[in-house]
Amino acid sequence: MGSSTIYNTLNTFVEHRLVVELQNGDGSTHYDYFGTPHYHAICTNCGKIVDVTYPGFDKDEKNLEERTAEISGYMISGNHMEVYGLCPECQAKLGITQKK
Ligand SMILES: [Zn+2]
Numbered sequence: 705m706g707s708s709t710i711y712n713t714l715n716t717f718v719e720h721r722l723v724v725e726l727q728n729g730d731g732s733t734h735y736d737y738f739g740t741p742h743y744h745a746i747c748t749n750c751g752k753i754v755d756v757t758y759p760g761f762d763k764d765e766k767n768l769e770e771r772t773a774e775i776s777g778y779m780i781s782g783n784h785m786e787v788y789g790l791c792p793e794c795q796a797k798l799g800i801t802q803k804k
Pocket residue numbers: 747748749750751752790791792793794
């Protein structure tokens with residue numbers, strides 16, 4: 705496969721949410737397959753869901769599961785994290801400017 709074929713294939717995966725596209729600090733793009741831990745950010749206004757991950761999220765997730773096992777005695781099989789808020793489009797629609 706030529707590199708453009710690989711790139712097009714990756715774009716298809718991104719469109720179908722099989723991979724997450726992460727911009728590295730140096731401007732290059734890094735792809736992660738979605739066997740990789742991620743969580744969901746959900747817009748409470750329009751319901752849009754985006755997949756979110758960050759370097760070290762796998763450790764946070766492991767920590768969450770281990771702590772849960774310790775505290776509850778459950779044998780952990782997985783987790784599903786959701787974070788709620790207003791997406792950028794809805795913020796713009798509602799005239800909200802986010803403080804940075
Ligand atoms: Zn929204």
